[in-house]
Amino acid sequence: MFVLVNLKTYPCDPVAIAEAVSDVNERTDARLAVAPQAAHLERVAETGAETWGQHVDPIEHGSNTGHTLAESVADAGAVGTLINHSERREKLADIDGAIRAADRADLETVVCANNPAQIGAAAALEPDAVAVEPPELIGTGTPVSQADPDIVEDAVAAAETVADDVSVLCGAGISTGDDVVAAGELGTEGVLLASGVAKADDPTAALEDLVAPL
Numbered sequence: 001m002f003v004l005v006n007l008k009t010y011p012c013d014p015v016a017i018a019e020a021v022s023d024v025n026e027r028t029d030a031r032l033a034v035a036p037q038a039a040h041l042e043r044v045a046e047t048g049a050e051t052w053g054q055h056v057d058p059i060e061h062g063s064n065t066g067h068t069l070a071e072s073v074a075d076a077g078a079v080g081t082l083i084n085h086s087e088r089r090e091k092l093a094d095i096d097g098a099i100r101a102a103d104r105a106d107l108e109t110v111v112c113a114n115n116p117a118q119i120g121a122a123a124a125l126e127p128d129a130v131a132v133e134p135p136e137l138i139g140t141g142t143p144v145s146q147a148d149p150d151i152v153e154d155a156v157a158a159a160e161t162v163a164d165d166v167s168v169l170c171g172a173g174i175s176t177g178d179d180v181v182a183a184g185e186l187g188t189e190g191v192l193l194a195s196g197v198a199k200a201d202d203p204t205a206a207l208e209d210l211v212a213p214l
């Protein structure tokens with residue numbers, strides 16, 4: 001299972017969490033990665049943790065003030081990027097352009113979406129993966145894999161209908177190993193989570209708990 005930790009803009013220490021990700025990753029068969037803010041990418045990547053961006057824009061080098069260029073995210077040490085999010089909503093055309101920009105920079109892509117219909121639309125754009133995250137469960141500590149298993153199974157089916165090689169992750173409220181196991185049983189290949197690690201008093205213990213049953 002893939003465990004991708006999105007640090008959002010939480011007031012956590014991104015380097016300390018990345019060190020915990022790197023450390024726990026060496027002791028599990030699961031794949032762990034961390035997505036810090038753009039300004040922290042380089043310092044996080046230097047820890048050796050698998051590092052992801054939270055966003056890239058559908059642009060090339062040029063006159064794009066304030067934008068995030070996929071090549072710069074890769075240069076900073078990231079190997080992948082999130083695209084779209086309930087907290088960073090993009091138009092379909094921009095999601096498509098961001099996937100192309102990420103492909104150009106050899107960044108792996110996970111497109112987040114709110115529900116199975118959006119997952120189908122996102123999967124049709126052929127990212128590497130999609131992540132279904134019901135907005136009403138984000139940050140609640142109530143795991144989508146247990147609170148709303150139908151949405152996860154429907155998302156897996158929606159993605160398979162349009163593209164059988166796009167992986168599906170799920171997120172929202174994931175914080176324990178049981179949540180990750182439940183996500184796997186519903187047909188996903190991983191989880192995307194934030195507060196369960198970024199707000200934990202002991203991020204290493206939180207990560208160890210997440211991967212313990214895997």
Ligand SMILES: O=C(CO)COP(=O)(O)O
Pocket residue numbers: 006133137138139140141171172173174192193194195196
């Ligand atoms: O939005 C999320 C990850 O992108 C999920 O956030 P929580 O894990 O805090 O619910």
